[in-house]
Amino acid sequence: MSRKKDPIELFHSGQLVKVCAPMVRYSKLAFRTLVRKYSCDLCYTPMIVAADFVRSIKARDSEFTTNQGDCPLIVQFAANDARLLSDAARIVCPYANGIDINCGCPQRWALAEGYGACLINKPELVKDMVKQVRNQVENPRFSVSIKIRIHSDLTRTVDLCRKAEATGVSWITVHGRTVEERHQPVHYEAIKIIKESMSIPVIANGDIRSLKEAENVWHMTGTDGVMVARGLLANPAMFAGYEETPLKCIWDWVDIALELGTPYMCFHQHLMYMMEKITSRQEKKVFNALSSTSAVLDYLTDHYGIDRSS
Numbered sequence: 551m552s553r554k555k556d557p558i559e560l561f562h563s564g565q566l567v568k569v570c571a572p573m574v575r576y577s578k579l580a581f582r583t584l585v586r587k588y589s590c591d592l593c594y595t596p597m598i599v600a601a602d603f604v605r606s607i608k609a610r611d612s613e614f615t616t617n618q619g620d621c622p623l624i625v626q627f628a629a630n631d632a633r634l635l636s637d638a639a640r641i642v643c644p645y646a647n648g649i650d651i652n653c654g655c656p657q658r659w660a661l662a663e664g665y666g667a668c669l670i671n672k673p674e675l676v677k678d679m680v681k682q683v684r685n686q687v688e689n690p691r692f693s694v695s696i697k698i699r700i701h702s703d704l705t706r707t708v709d710l711c712r713k714a715e716a717t718g719v720s721w722i723t724v725h726g727r728t729v730e731e732r733h734q735p736v737h738y739e740a741i742k743i744i745k746e747s748m749s750i751p752v753i754a755n756g757d758i759r760s761l762k763e764a765e766n767v768w769h770m771t772g773t774d775g776v777m778v779a780r781g782l783l784a785n786p787a788m789f790a791g792y793e794e795t796p797l798k799c800i801w802d803w804v805d806i807a808l809e810l811g812t813p814y815m816c817f818h819q820h821l822m823y824m825m826e827k828i829t830s831r832q833e834k835k836v837f838n839a840l841s842s843t844s845a846v847l848d849y850l851t852d853h854y855g856i857d858r859s860s
Contacts, residue, residue, distance in 0.1 A: 556691055557622040557647050558720060560591055560775070561751040566768045567591050567775030568789040569723075569753055570782055572626040572650070572697070579615045580810045581820060582623070584803050585782055588790040592622050592775070597652050599665070600629040600638040614642065622647040624695065628655065630664035630675065632682035639683045639692075648693025648720065651679055656699065656729045667699050667729040673710045677717045684718045693720035697755070697777075699729050700740050707740070708747045721751035723777055742771040753777050759784070761791045783823040795824040797854055804850065814843055821846065 560567045570577055570585050572594035582593040595614060602609040616623060625646045629635035639649045653676060655666030669676055676696065683694050696714055700707045711722055724744055726736040736756035745752040751774035758764050759781040767776055781788055787799040803824065807817045822838055829837060833853075840846050 555622040555647065557592055557624065557693055558691070558751075560622070561721065566765060567751075567753070568764065569775050569777040570594060571755065571777045571779035572597050572652070573779050573783070575816065576783060576820070578812075578816070579617065579620060580803075580807045580812045580816075581786070582620055583806050583810070584799070585786045585789070586619070587802060588787040588792075588799065590782075590789050592624065593620070594624045594626050594650060594777075595646075597626045597628050597655065598638075600627040600635045601631065603627070604634050604637045604641070610641070614645075616645050624648050624650050624693065626650040626652055626697070628652045628660060628663075628665035629679060630669070632675075632679045635679050636682040636686035639687050639694075643687050643689060643692055647691075648695060649683065650695045650697055650723070651676065652697055654697045654699040654723075654725050656732075661729075670698050670701060670707070670710055670729075673713045676710070677713055680714060680717045680719055695719060695721045695723065697723040697725065699725050699727055700737060700744075702728055704740050704743060708744060711744055711748055715748055715750050719750065721753060721774070722748065723753040723755050724773075725755040727756060738767060738770050741773060745771055745773050751775070755779075759788075760793065761788055764789070783820070784826055786824065794827045800824055800850065800854070804847070808843070817843065818846060 568589060568591045570582060570590050570593040574596045577594055577596050598613045603613060623646045625642045627635055627638055627649055629651060652666050653669040660666035661668050680694050696719055714722060724741045726738055726741045727734060741754045753775040754767050754771045754773040755777040758767055758776055758778045764776045785792060785795045787796055803820060837849055840849060
């Protein structure tokens with residue numbers, strides 16, 4: 551599969567690079583296809599456990615799907631073993647533009663397995679994983695990036711990032727909270743300090759809900775791009791400047807999801823997110839209780855008509 555779009559070139563444009571975050575269950579092929587229609591420059595897969603991916607064909611088939619238009623694409627892995635990660639990278643190399651190592655997931659199961667945010671305290675392991683991928687994947691344009699959270703002591707984060715840069719990391723995404731923080735304000739100043747300490751691209755992540763907010767964070771931090779998760783779930787057209795999900799985007803989702811055979815629960819859940827701001831409490835109650843694709847299509851047609859150009 552041809553992967554002509556080099557994500558590194560995006561960062562050389564001097565323009566805001568708009569990135570769809572890795573989201574478990576949600577940032578799959580259908581959703582990536584949708585946000586690409588609305589000015590998203592770079593997409594990540596959901597986090598995939600590298601060990602399962604390498605050992606199980608079933609896991610590969612269920613966790614990773616792509617197509618010719620799904621580009622540029624970064625596959626994010628949860629890993630704590632350099633050999634398994636490099637094996638996973640070799641498998642996806644023909645079908646993606648790069649891999650990302652999840653060093654930021656704060657969920658208990660991930661920390662218990664030695665994945666995610668616990669890796670920010672293991673810089674030597676992160677370095678080893680990056681080196682192994684670089685040594686095993688022959689394509690020099692194949693990117694290797696990391697996504698991190700920050701330490702309370704920011705000097706430790708800067709040290710981690712500098713070590714990763716020296717090992718050959720292509721770019722770093724920084725979620726501006728510590729592992730312990732959930733809904734506290736994002737530390738954008740910390741992201742700025744990290745960016746000023748690096749010569750490779752840095753992407754800012756955390757609590758960005760509109761294109762205006764994305765541009766503000768971009769200017770505030772001096773980073774090369776912004777990564778958005780929940781903001782895109784609520785409004786997949788956000789990067790195109792829409793303040794709320796336009797009806798055309800909703801119908802685009804219907805077309806894409808049906809064409810790609812998206813399971814009903816995922817299809818319906820995405821619509822629930824998209825329609826949050828444009829439905830009343832009673833409408834939500836009715837729509838959220840729907841249990842079939844045909845019922846959803848009837849609801850959308852009855853309430854919003856069939857004019858898909860609006």
